[in-house]
Amino acid sequence: MSPQPESTLPQEDLQLYLQRLGYERAPAPTLDSLRELQRRHSHAFVFETINSLLQAPIPIDLPSLRRKLLHDGRGGYCYELNGLFLTLLQQLGFQARGLTGRVLMGGPEDAVTARTHLVALVEIDRERWIADVGFGGMVPTGPLRLDETGEQTTPHEPYRLERRDAGQYLLRAKVGEEWRAMYVFDLAPQEQIDYVVGNWYVSSHPQSPFRGQLFVARTGPGWRKTLNNDSYAVHRLGQPSERRELAGADEVIEVLREQFGLRLPDEAALREAIGRQRAA
Template identity: 70%
Template sequence: MTSRLQDIDLYLQRLGYERAPPPTLDSLRELQRRHTAEFPFETLATLLRMPVPIDLASLERKLLHEGRGGYCYELNRMFLALLQQLGYDARGITGRVLMGGPEDALPARTHLLVLVTIDGVRHIADVGFGGMVPTAPLRLDDEDAQATPHEPYRIESRDGHYLLRAQVAGEWRAMYVFDLQSQVEIDYEVGNWYVSTHPESPFLGQLFVARTGPGLRKTFNNGSFAVHRLGEDSVRRQLADAGAVIEVLRSEFGIRVPEHPQLHAALERLLARSAAA
């Protein structure tokens, strides 16, 4: 499996660069901010129960040429390759998602993120955590609150592992727990296989979409489209039918919605479940 991007120039152009930026902390901050705004988090593939290949050639085709987004094993896998080719000291690590559940839970390792060391200081970078993706790198060995272009985050050290929290509505909510265990391609493949195929995966048959913008986040959670502006109440609306969902995916998230014979039916089932919940 190749570990190098073949179309890095197009990737950088999508991020607004005419030439490769230097591997500095300032560049990393800007790359992460731009990436979360340009490439949406989306789970159309798992909604349709389609395979989710994560080799770099497939990722480049989907994200750069087909007008799509993806989830962590796609977005962070490609971002990791970009950082490495730009000269960063970067490697993949994995975590267990706690958001919305108990903090003492031990779910499967289903989240891929990136550890980046710059001038001896370790940071985590993450462009694939859906509606609460951090929009700036975070210092690993610092338990103070850290500002980003969106919410503040902080990292707590706990007996060899780390807990990421975000401040949401005045509360420090747990996002995910992770450690620094080395990961290789097969670890990504196994985690991705679980997320995309296991009956208990929260993504299977579901649609979650997210994208950031200046001072705001946009999310689609099954039947509800929401715009969350910093310091303001969220604005939500329930979408009535599959056509409305597809229009929002195109106009609000910039997704080139794939032609798939089962898409309308899958969306209608999703909306019906949401309405009944």
């Protein structure tokens, strides 16, 4: 028989993960803990698509996730960030499982896109919450009550969930005075193979919006930082965004290191990929 895939974090990695999130010991599986875990995670772990820019493989098995995120000084995208976060929640005693969604941000709301986003459904005291630490520059920094249709506050922008036909939910974020569609999802049970298929599309399909592109995001108290290829921005709540275009690979690499705190892979390959993207 083949060995079963690893499904829990080794104790030393669990402790390292909690330390990265500012915990000396494991928090209890409560709503207050979930709120803190989600807020801290979006600050401590960067959303980044460096491997997509390099057109390198993006494995999402647990050993690969803990090596990249906990030991290599890197971030990741939804299948990586939410994949590891979901493992953490389950190991802390939360009743949590994965869901998949179709991203609508920046496109028409009636589009039928591929299932390429992973989020967590968490049940606490018979109430269901959506927890997401992997939605790039618009990641919700607090859990959202699934059965609440009104505006819900987070440490950053307000969000709301709308019911759609066929058991679907639409997530919106309030950007300025506009409620923008983020993604649509349902509660259908998912298995690891579903994440593998979605991850393959995001990382490898020629029509994937991530392939060959660099998107980076991080949050902090009252701010978001984003990098879209060579456009760097700082967004502060209630203030105009500050943007600047980066002149070349040196500036991009400096921002990745200094503003996002990333430990970078092969710098020569990264410089080449940045140049290739700029020339496209």
